[in-house]
Amino acid sequence: MAPPGPAIHPTALVDPQAELHASVQVGPYALIGPHVRIGAGTTIGAHSVIEGHTTIGADNRIFQFTSIGAPPQDKKYAGEPTRLTIGAGNTIREFVTINTGTVQDAGVTRVGDDNWVMAYVHIAHDCQVGDHTILANSVQLAGHVHLGDWVFLGGLTGVHQFVRVGAHAMTGFHTRLAQDLPPFVTAGGNPAEAQGINAEGLRRRGYTPERIAIVKQMHRLLYRRGLTLEAARQQIEALRGEVAEADADIASMQAFLSAASRGIVR
Incomplete structure (x- = not known):
């Protein structure tokens, strides 16, 4: 049979x-x-x-x-x-x-x-x-378009060709994404603007408070200090070693920023 x-x-x-x-x-x-x-x-x-x-x-x-x-x-x-x-x-x-x-x-x-x-x-x-x-x-x-792991795109989000979205990033409803969105960052609007980090998503995935704190520091350096992108990258690199488990997150952010070809959402 x-x-x-x-x-x-x-x-x-x-x-x-x-x-x-x-x-x-x-x-x-x-x-x-x-x-x-x-x-x-x-x-x-x-x-x-x-x-x-x-x-x-x-x-x-x-x-x-x-x-x-x-x-x-x-x-x-x-x-x-x-x-x-x-x-x-x-x-x-x-x-x-x-x-x-x-x-x-x-x-x-x-x-x-x-x-x-x-x-x-x-x-x-x-x-x-x-x-x-x-x-x-x-x-x-x-x-x-390239989407990293754990990305969450809100309803009606439109992503322009060749845009890259980093791991754990998130967009809100009806977002127009025409530039690269770095890892961990939340964005919304038309055009998209950075709003914060996906802290709740990171907590759900087992990130410790200390590790999330390093992600928040990277966000502040990119978006809150008025630094050029290169200056922000240098200061992000200086965070290595503060929290051992966050070094992989720093490496992920640095790799993403070095490969950004369309500029990043600011």
């Missing part, structure tokens, strides 16, 4: 070349293309379209009416076999759209693990989304 295959609704259209783990569930009227691979325990909602060279890991919950792996919305795209990879444990809600990459970048759009992607979110070509992020309703990521 042949082993049981995926639980595919009889109205779904799954290409015979697609690779689905035996525990995958596919809802009514879903469409899955030939170059798609889906890992164990993932569920695909009704009317979803998953196409392109797309790899989806284990234990994802993909809701109805999503469009995943469609070609990039880039006029330079000429049909190259670019890719989309999605990790494990993600929740992807209704009407989310995620496109494959372009050869003008690395050729792959990536979404990591344990992300919470709410309805109507768009993740454009070549975006790199880390782990444990929350993208609230109608967040729009233009092409080539």
